[in-house]
Amino acid sequence: MIWSNFILVLVSSFFLWLSALICHKNEFLKRLFILLGTVSIGIFIAFLWVKLERPPLRTLGETRLWYAFFLPAIGMITYLRWRYNWMLLYSLSLSLLFLLINYLHPENFSKTLMPALQSPWFVPHVVVYISAYAFLAASSLVAVRGLYQHYTKTLDRKVLLMADNLVYLGFAFLSLGLLFGALWAKEAWGHYWTWDPKETWALITWLGYLIYIHLRYHMPTKFRSSLWILALAFVILLVCWFGVNYLPSAQFSVHTYSQAP
Amino acid sequence: MSIKKPIWQQPWGYAESFIISFGVLCIGSGLELVLPVNQSTLIYPFNLILGLSFFILLVLAHVLFRKTKIHAFLSGIPLTISLVSALSFMVILMGILPQIPSQQNGLIQQLGLNRMTSSYPFLLINLFLLIVLGFVSLRKTVPFKLKNWGFVCSHWGLWIVIFAGGLGSGDLRRLRMDVYENKTEWRAYDDQDRYCEMPLAIKLKDFLIDEFHPKLAIVENKTGDLYEAQKPSMIMIEKDLICRLQGWKVKVEEFYMTSGRAGDRYYQLSDFGAAPAAKVRVVSPQADTLQGWISCGSFNRPHESLKLNEQFSLVMTVPEPKRFSSEVTFFTPDGKKQDATLEVNKSVTVNGWKIYQLSYDEKKGRYSDKSILEVVRDPWQPYVYIGIFMMMIGAVYMFWKGRESVSE
Ligand code: HEM
Numbered sequence: 001m002i003w004s005n006f007i008l009v010l011v012s013s014f015f016l017w018l019s020a021l022i023c024h025k026n027e028f029l030k031r032l033f034i035l036l037g038t039v040s041i042g043i044f045i046a047f048l049w050v051k052l053e054r055p056p057l058r059t060l061g062e063t064r065l066w067y068a069f070f071l072p073a074i075g076m077i078t079y080l081r082w083r084y085n086w087m088l089l090y091s092l093s094l095s096l097l098f099l100l101i102n103y104l105h106p107e108n109f110s111k112t113l114m115p116a117l118q119s120p121w122f123v124p125h126v127v128v129y130i131s132a133y134a135f136l137a138a139s140s141l142v143a144v145r146g147l148y149q150h151y152t153k154t155l156d157r158k159v160l161l162m163a164d165n166l167v168y169l170g171f172a173f174l175s176l177g178l179l180f181g182a183l184w185a186k187e188a189w190g191h192y193w194t195w196d197p198k199e200t201w202a203l204i205t206w207l208g209y210l211i212y213i214h215l216r217y218h219m220p221t222k223f224r225s226s227l228w229i230l231a232l233a234f235v236i237l238l239v240c241w242f243g244v245n246y247l248p249s250a251q252f253s254v255h256t257y258s259q260a261p
Numbered sequence: 262m263s264i265k266k267p268i269w270q271q272p273w274g275y276a277e278s279f280i281i282s283f284g285v286l287c288i289g290s291g292l293e294l295v296l297p298v299n300q301s302t303l304i305y306p307f308n309l310i311l312g313l314s315f316f317i318l319l320v321l322a323h324v325l326f327r328k329t330k331i332h333a334f335l336s337g338i339p340l341t342i343s344l345v346s347a348l349s350f351m352v353i354l355m356g357i358l359p360q361i362p363s364q365q366n367g368l369i370q371q372l373g374l375n376r377m378t379s380s381y382p383f384l385l386i387n388l389f390l391l392i393v394l395g396f397v398s399l400r401k402t403v404p405f406k407l408k409n410w411g412f413v414c415s416h417w418g419l420w421i422v423i424f425a426g427g428l429g430s431g432d433l434r435r436l437r438m439d440v441y442e443n444k445t446e447w448r449a450y451d452d453q454d455r456y457c458e459m460p461l462a463i464k465l466k467d468f469l470i471d472e473f474h475p476k477l478a479i480v481e482n483k484t485g486d487l488y489e490a491q492k493p494s495m496i497m498i499e500k501d502l503i504c505r506l507q508g509w510k511v512k513v514e515e516f517y518m519t520s521g522r523a524g525d526r527y528y529q530l531s532d533f534g535a536a537p538a539a540k541v542r543v544v545s546p547q548a549d550t551l552q553g554w555i556s557c558g559s560f561n562r563p564h565e566s567l568k569l570n571e572q573f574s575l576v577m578t579v580p581e582p583k584r585f586s587s588e589v590t591f592f593t594p595d596g597k598k599q600d601a602t603l604e605v606n607k608s609v610t611v612n613g614w615k616i617y618q619l620s621y622d623e624k625k626g627r628y629s630d631k632s633i634l635e636v637v638r639d640p641w642q643p644y645v646y647i648g649i650f651m652m653m654i655g656a657v658y659m660f661w662k663g664r665e666s667v668s669e
Contacts, residue, residue, distance in 0.1 A: 058584075081661065112473070112583045115605035164664035172660035179649050179656070188606045190435060190617055190637040192426065192645070195378060200356040207349040211342050218338035 002044075002051045003061075003109050009044045010099045013037040013068075017092050024085075031076075034092070038072040041099075045069060058118050061108035066123040067130075068098040074131050078169070090134055121184030129177040133237065135170030136209070139163050140234035143227045150224060160223050163230060164216055171209045178206060201240040208233045273334045278343035285389060286347055289382025293373045296381070302431035305640070312428045319392065323399045336396035344390050351383055387423065394420045411662060415655025421648030429641025436637075437619065440465040440589070442630040449636055459636065460594055461612050467588040468621060468632045472580040474498050474518070475537050475557050479507055479573050480566075488573055495578060498539055508546040509569065515540040521562070527554055534561040534628055541567065543575060560625045579626065587618055587632040603634065614638050 016037035023029045045065055048056045056062040075091030078084055102108060112118075142163040149155040181199070182192040193199060212229050219226075268276050303311060326332040334340060355377040363375055373380030398416045401409050436449035440463050447462035476495040479488040487494065488507060496504050502513040519535035520527040527538035538556035545551070551567065557577040558564030566576040586604040591611045593599075601609045603618040610616070615637045622629035 082663065115582060115584050118584070119606040161664065168659050168662075168664045172656040175656040175659075176653060179653050183646075183649060186642070187608065188617070190608075190615060190635060190639070195355065195360060197356055200352055204349055204352050204356060207345055207352065211345055211349070214338045214341055214345075218342075 002047055003106070006044070006103060009040055010096075010103050012040045013099060014096060016040070017096070034072065034076060034088070037092075038069065038076070041065065041069045041072075041095075055120065057120060057122070058112055059109060060111045060113060061102050061106075063113065063117075063123055063126075064098045064102050064108065067127055068095040068102075070123065070127040071095045071098075071130065074127065078131075082165070082169070086138070087134065091131075094130065116188065119184060119188055121180055121187070125177060125180045125184060128173050128180060132170050132173035132177055133241070135166050135173060136237055137234065139166035139170060140231055140237075142166060143230035146223070146227045147231060150227065155223075160227075163227070167209060167212060167216075167230065171206075171213060174202075174206055174209065178202060198240070201236075205233070205236050205240050208236050271330045273330075273339070275339045275343070277334075278339040279346075281340070282343040282347040282386070282389075285385050286350075286382050289380070289385040290372055292381040292385075294371060298373070298376075298379075303428065304431045308428040308431055312424065316395075316424075319395045320399065323396055327400065332396065332400075335393055336400050340393055341390075341397075344386060344393060347386050348390065351377055351386065387427070391420065391423055394423075411655055411658035414651045414658060418648045418651030418653075418655055421651065422645055425641050425644035425648060429639065429645065432638075432640050434638040435635065438463060438634045438636055440587070440632050440634060442466070442468060445592070459614070461614060462592040463616070463634065464590045464592070465587055465632050466590060468585070468629055469588070470585040470621065470627045470629065471583040472518075472627055473583050474516075475580045476578045477504070477506055477511060477541075477555075478576050478578055479509070479569070480576050482568070482572060482574055498537075498577065506575075509575070510544040511575070512542045513539050514542055520556070522554075522556070522565075527556065534559045536562045536564075537577065537580060538565075539577060541575065543567065543569065545569065560628065582626075585618065585621060587634070589632075591616075603632075613640075 014037075016033045020030045020033035020037070023033075045056060048062070048065070056065065071091040072095050075088045078091075079088045113122075142159060146155065146159040146163060149159060181202075185194065186192045208229075212226060212233060215222075215229070216226050266274070268280075323332070354374055358369065358374055360375060360377065363370055369375055373382075377383050394416060398413065398420055401412050401416070405413075436451055436457070436459075438446055438449045438459070440446045442465050445462050445464040447459050448456050449459050450456045474497050476497050478495045480486060481488055494507065496502070496506060496511075498513055498516055500513065500516045502511075502516075504511055515527075516537075516539040517527060517529045518537050519529070519531050520538040521530040521532060521535050522538070526540070536556050536559035538554055540554050541552070543551045551569065553567040554565060555567050555575060555577045556562070556565045557579045564577070566574040568574045584604065586602050588602055589600070591599045591601065591609075593612050599611060601611075603609060603616060605618050608615050608617045617635040617637065618632070619635040620633040622631040625631075
């Protein structure tokens with residue numbers, strides 16, 4: 001079975017990315033090692049696909065493998081465009097975490113997802129959301145820093161620009177996540193949007209950041225209220241991610257999978 | 262700080278915008294109280310005519326008034342923000358209050374807060390947003406500047422999605438068909454069980470289902486409720502499984518996915534209705550050992566549990582589906598035939614209808630000879646998709662461009 005070679009992927013990606021970290025001073029080597037680590041996961045997926053004679057999207061282990069592949073890909077694209085080292089570090093660590101979980105729980109390789117989740121849309125939907133949360137969380141951290149600087153009268157304009165940029169990137173991913181979700185739902189069930197509590201809260205989050213973006217565009221000098229909005233928007237984001245299950249409306253959600261068996 | 266401008270003096274800003282949005286919410290709620298429940302769904306060609314008129318009026322108003330202060334206000338960010346805030350407020354209510362029909366008739370029901378998406382405040386705010394979004398998009402599109410293409414994609418995209426999605430909802434037909442193995446069905450029914458004839462017939466050749474193994478669970482004898490339902494308290498059965506379930510140690514000594522009882526034990530069997538069964542040995546916290554057979558039964562066989570003590574029993578849960586699919590043949594009035602496999606997440610389009618695998622006879626489980634299909638016709642879908650793809654392009658543009666280019 002090809003899964004018995006999985007340890008090779010884990011080890012090679014780990015060491016390649018470790019090498020990238022060690023020689024991070026050398027741009028070329030760093031990028032090369034990151035690329036090679038990602039490609040090795042890609043090759044494994046390709047082999048798996050050929051061996052199984054179907055797209056490997058059916059089990060928990062298989063979908064984790066795709067996360068582990070796409071996250072570094074997004075991290076790299078972001079890095080090439082924006083030079084955010086932290087995003088690179090975040091996506092690579094998360095990718096390794098997914099590989100590690102797969103390695104420690106080999107039963108996941110055969111654990112099938114519930115039929116509704118066996119879809120090519122599942123992976124992009126989740127990966128894009130993971131990326132959106134990373135950017136938006138980062139933007140809120142920056143906002144808190146900005147507020148601190150504001151109240152200690154040391155506010156640096158760069159901080160605001162940084163926060164705005166992170167919101168733009170995060171909002172782009174959040175929009176893609178919602179749109180992928182809508183397309184998936186339409187293709188799979190015939191509705192774009194069912195106003196399921198999780199969807200509703202995702203929309204609230206999206207609207208919150210939409211307000212922030214327009215407010216900043218309109219009144220770039222009134223940064224204090226914007227910074228507060230940004231810091232608070234993260235609270236909504238957390239509600240969306242963790243809190244939804246505790247709301248009275250949650251008993252009707254399709255997103256609270258009582259974990260796939 | 263600039264000098265405070267008296268309210269309602271041009272140019273209008275945030276204060277006026279929020280008052281107007283609040284007013285719209287109040288008017289909507291008032292309508293909700295006095296008018297009957299809004300159920301109007303426009304169908305073709307009325308939705309098309311209304312949509313076209315709306316669009317033409319919007320463009321006309323834009324051309325005529327584009328230099329006025331009121332147009333600047335109607336396509337400005339303050340009004341946008343107040344309307345989006347009002348929308349968020351309603352969506353937050355929707356995220357908290359369950360959206361289900363209710364027998365009660367309190368304020369929540371009177372104001373339509375339990376069916377928000379068809380309530381008047383919601384519709385009015387969305388209509389207003391559509392006007393504002395239309396004006397700003399028109400303003401940014403003509404004269405066209407190349408640097409605005411990202412804006413054009415995201416704003417027109419959203420406009421098209423709301424417009425086409427809203428108008429098209431009346432033309433959306435969503436029906437169900439129950440098809441039985443080796444029978445041909447051409448009738449479909451809606452959610453009020455009204456039957457109608459379809460312009461296509463479906464023959465179910467085979468219904469296939471693949472199941473997970475059943476699980477072990479402990480239930481209370483008196484109520485039949487799952488014991489300690491909070492904790493993960495069910496374990497999937499495997500051959501030779503040894504596990505700890507609440508306080509008990511369970512060993513699976515024999516396990517058959519399909520079996521039947523004969524005498525004092527179960528045998529592997531592949532009859533119609535043959536059910537899963539397992540022979541288990543249980544060691545209680547007090548180190549007593551019990552042994553016996555459990556089975557979840559099937560539609561034609563009884564289930565069997567193992568009594569652990571006066572309070573609890575060990576049971577086997579009904580297996581859950583791993584995947585299910587229907588092998589079908591479609592017949593259309595023009596005499597064409599088409600074979601296909603329907604599966605969850607894998608729909609097939611025939612003659613303008615999209616056919617989805619929905620469910621099956623859950624009582625019979627793997628022996629179901631009935632497949633429940635959903636058939637959907639949505640003529641406006643291509644237009645909504647155009648909007649969605651434009652928004653996607655807008656999002657990618659946003660990622661690439663960032664906020665960098667905007668100088669303060
Ligand atoms: C609810 C619907 C929306 C309305 C009513 C709206 C309205 C507006 C308005 C009035 C402006 C100011 C344009 C100007 O005065 O030049 C604007 C700018 C902007 N909007 Fe929206 N907007 C909406 C949705 C969106 C969405 C969905 C996005 C992103 C995907 C977005 C992103 C932007 C951006 C990036 C700008 C700045 C434009 C620029 O850089 O030239 N807006 N919007």
